[in-house]
Ligand SMILES: *[C@@H]1O[C@H](CO)[C@@H](O)[C@H](O)[C@H]1NC(C)=O
């Protein structure tokens with residue numbers, strides 16, 4: 001009886017979380033209660049993936065981070081998140097709006113709340129948008145050309161207020177950067193492959209300002225962020241939060257404790273970016289039981305998957 005009750009509680013939580021990824025309104029009350037526009041010590045900006053409801057796949061990571069950091073909440077980067085299915089130019093138009101709004105929202109918040117540490121999260125198109133917002137974006141993606149936007153200067157507000165940023169399965173990304181999360185388990189390995197498009201040299205230079213506080217997760221086999229890592233499989237694009245929520249949350253929490261701004265630890269961070277192997281597998285086991293039930297819902301959403 002007890003076990004049955006526990007199962008249904010887990011199933012309910014799993015479905016609530018899964019809904020926050022689907023194109024319907026999110027109903028996870030615990031997560032939604034973390035949405036906040038007032039000044040907070042730790043404030044997350046989240047960019048959802050194509051066709052997701054707000055806040056999207058990162059919801060479980062937001063919850064995990066804010067369970068462990070005092071005075072923590074999030075706001076959605078407001079943008080359409082249109083997929084390529086919406087029309088030939090729509091992905092690029094959408095991502096350009098996302099990059100612009102992300103920068104505007106970061107600027108507005110850090111002007112109002114100068115003492116806040118900012119955290120940026122993104123998945124898929126939203127991962128691309130997050131990278132664009134930090135390092136500058138634009139160029140050819142899929143069949144369209146995304147308008148250019150400049151980088152945020154790390155030495156000035158709001159760039160200087162960003163304490164950590166993590167992206168998963170980003171569409172526009174370049175292989176083997178100092179901030180690429182490297183393979184300590186069976187899936188990461190996308191470090192050797194470019195995304196749907198690589199980032200331009202100028203945008204990589206912009207992004208490298210943030211190397212010490214940025215992590216870019218990309219699985220081997222993800223057809224979006226690791227083009228050519230055969231066999232490609234959409235599952236490898238949709239399992240980031242089953243595999244890395246614990247690891248990414250630990251990294252964010254550790255990273256936001258550091259002093260803000262450019263520091264001398266850029267180099268040491270780049271060489272120690274992988275979490276210890278046993279931490280990863282322990283975290284994976286813990287999440288595996290929870291996410292067993294989510295797999296069904298994710299499987300359904302994978303059937304109608306668009307980028
Ligand atoms: C683009 O996204 C917006 C907001 O998510 C949606 O309302 C709109 O219908 C989408 N456009 C197309 C052409 O699908």
Ligand SMILES: *[C@@H]1O[C@H](CO)[C@@H](O)[C@H](O)[C@H]1NC(C)=O
Nearest residue numbers: 174175192193194197198199
């Ligand atoms: C990734 O893109 C860069 C820049 O266009 C290119 O120089 C490099 O060869 C590409 N790497 C792979 C593995 O395709």
